[in-house]
Amino acid sequence: MSPAVRSLLVKTLGRELGLSRVGIAPAAPLPGATYYKSWLRRGYHAGMGYLARNVERRAAPASLLEGARSIICAALSYQSSSANRPHAETAPQAGPATGRVARYAHGRDYHLVLRERLETLVERLRQRLAEPFEARLFVDTGPLLERELAAAAGLGWIAKNTMLLSRELGSYTVLGEVLTTLELAHDAPETDHCGSCTRCLDACPTGAFPAPYQMDASRCISYLTIEHRGPVDPGLRKGLGGWVFGCDICQEVCPWNREAPPATEPGFAPKPGLAAPSLGEWIGLQEEAYRLLTRGTAVRRAKRGMLRRNAALAAGNTGDRSSIPALKLAAQDADPMIAEAAMWALRKLEEP
């Protein structure tokens, strides 16, 4: 079977498995790695020290699998029908007592969903191809530059908001890769279609874009609510608004996301309590409730104390006076980070 026919087979199998798009990149050194290194040098990875490890391996994916020739890149959409509208129209409508969770985390953990699809893809490829081959799977789990690879595989371009953006799917997609020894026909990279637009850069409430195509994670709500384990810088707290896990603003305003079709993956259907979480409940979140709420979801990435801290700050930002009893209890918490966030929120709620 020729590399072109093999590639066609990979894409057909991907479609059958519900993957939104599949592209193929060569297992060659990545040109985007230069940008990644300069991003690290500027310290924009903030406290995510793991991103600064294995930099050379990230730049040369073939080092992760002996004899690797190709990388099958897959995108799976988690676009919801309401995501087609810009941020101004999708601001929280459910009342001041609810917070916001980034859309990718509303349903089942995408790591599990996408990994299952990719495992099945490899299994079916083995059944269909007579020749033996090696394959190694990644879903946000290994030292790979996923967005750069997806761009090299023609799945989209790395946009001014630093997300992978596709004309067909928008940017509400999760990415996974299969590094393989198979020789496959490669796809051409997509060109940049951001044009003169700056909507995402202008909309960021914490000023996390020092320039187009550059994101300073230390100012990004996604980093602050999910990765950052200490108190949030007081100067950034107001910008957090009602977000308690992640942030979608620079995607919500993107024109390419307006027309993108809704996701077909049933695993991404919202789990009760995650799409519009009660701030009062999250401020007082107990261990058992945390385990039940986050089981099998990407929200588990944030520790319970971080979610409580985030919910307290969101209550202060959204003027949620119904959370005052929960905040008063949290202000006595043994964890100084939670107690301080609750006291900050109470002071905000008392402001005239």
Ligand code: SF4
């Ligand atoms: S996710 Fe939110 S905080 Fe982060 S860069 Fe985008 S708009 Fe800014």
Ligand code: SF4
């Ligand atoms: S909002 Fe505009 S500049 Fe930002 S990613 Fe979308 S098209 Fe590009």
